[in-house]
Amino acid sequence: MQQIDYDFVFTDAERDALREVLLDVVTSPYSDFDAYMADVSGLRKDRRLGSRFTDFCEMSMLRDFSKSPLVVIGNAPIDLDLPRFGSADPVHEKYQLKKTFVAEGFLAAYAVLTGTEIIGHLSVNEGDFFHDIYPKESMFDTQSQKTLGTLKFHRDFANHFVSPDFVNTLTLRDTPTNEVYSTFTVTLHALEELSDSDLAVLTEPRFHTPFDDVSTHEGNILHDRRARNHAIINGDEGARVFEDRTRGLDEEAQQVLDRFVAALHSRKQMRVSRPGDSVTFSNRHVIHGREVRAVNDLEGLKQRWLLKTHNVYTRKAFEEFFLGDRYGVVNG
Numbered sequence: 276m277q278q279i280d281y282d283f284v285f286t287d288a289e290r291d292a293l294r295e296v297l298l299d300v301v302t303s304p305y306s307d308f309d310a311y312m313a314d315v316s317g318l319r320k321d322r323r324l325g326s327r328f329t330d331f332c333e334m335s336m337l338r339d340f341s342k343s344p345l346v347v348i349g350n351a352p353i354d355l356d357l358p359r360f361g362s363a364d365p366v367h368e369k370y371q372l373k374k375t376f377v378a379e380g381f382l383a384a385y386a387v388l389t390g391t392e393i394i395g396h397l398s399v400n401e402g403d404f405f406h407d408i409y410p411k412e413s414m415f416d417t418q419s420q421k422t423l424g425t426l427k428f429h430r431d432f433a434n435h436f437v438s439p440d441f442v443n444t445l446t447l448r449d450t451p452t453n454e455v456y457s458t459f460t461v462t463l464h465a466l467e468e469l470s471d472s473d474l475a476v477l478t479e480p481r482f483h484t485p486f487d488d489v490s491t492h493e494g495n496i497l498h499d500r501r502a503r504n505h506a507i508i509n510g511d512e513g514a515r516v517f518e519d520r521t522r523g524l525d526e527e528a529q530q531v532l533d534r535f536v537a538a539l540h541s542r543k544q545m546r547v548s549r550p551g552d553s554v555t556f557s558n559r560h561v562i563h564g565r566e567v568r569a570v571n572d573l574e575g576l577k578q579r580w581l582l583k584t585h586n587v588y589t590r591k592a593f594e595e596f597f598l599g600d601r602y603g604v605v606n607g
Contacts, residue, residue, distance in 0.1 A: 513559030
């Protein structure tokens with residue numbers, strides 16, 4: 276089991292300077308996302324961003340994501356005042372109580388500096404572009420970012436018609452007395468464990484994954500649709516899988532799937548995220564999850580909080596799926 280090191284760590288001075296830059300943006304990312312992004316984009320030449328970070332963002336996009344799909348940043352700026360929410364409806368409490376948007380600004384600036392674009396899904400927080408990995412009581416026992424427990428290995432939107440190119444997260448509040456690990460496996464590493472005949476089966480449409488729990492519990496678009504059967508591996512699209520939700524449609528396919536999931540676990544990397552840790556990864560080339568191994572502070576676990584965006588190389592590739600009155604928000 277391999278630990279994941281940082282690729283970039285802000286100095287305290289760099290962190291504080293960037294926080295001040297982001298506090299200058301007073302537009303709300305939840306009430307007017309387009310104006311918010313325009314304001315953040317306008318900061319691109321602000322010297323307080325620091326050339327070391329802007330150069331790092333540019334260079335990080337030149338890597339081969341199939342081999343090095345994880346980008347880990349430490350000591351990033353987050354909001355100094357982080358309100359606490361109840362478990363019944365944390366999203367709407369956030370709208371009321373969160374008065375600064377430093378964390379959102381960092382993820383927005385990272386998108387701008389890497390040349391990626393943020394998308395939303397109507398079925399996730401009603402289409403918010405910034406959404407939370409934060410437990411919600413009605414979904415404590417689901418397989419979603421709102422669960423209180425372990426979230427098994429998966430690709431975000433594994434069998435959705437719009438799956439993001441990148442998943443970006445920023446830790447705002449952790450639970451140091453609990454054992455909660457973020458887990459990642461580079462898809463290429465897991466595939467190395469399989470035979471050629473297994474790989475051949477994974478490229479055939481002999482598998483089915485139902486829509487994810489967030490989409491089906493909180494959305495109203497996908498209830499009448501059935502996710503299509505699919506291959507696990509489809510060219511450069513990476514792997515489509517959700518542990519214990521994806522099923523083989525015949526005995527051989529299920530056996531191969533079981534071996535693939537076992538390989539994911541045998542090659543997984545783990546880390547404990549601290550406030551200010553940002554983890555970005557290629558959704559095509561990483562299967563990820565979360566393991567809750569011990570709970571010593573249940574109330575602390577209920578308020579563990581990461582902020583998240585889904586990013587794509589270009590929104591134009593998905594325009595046909597967007598809401599007519601909300602560009603960038605997928606109708607599903």
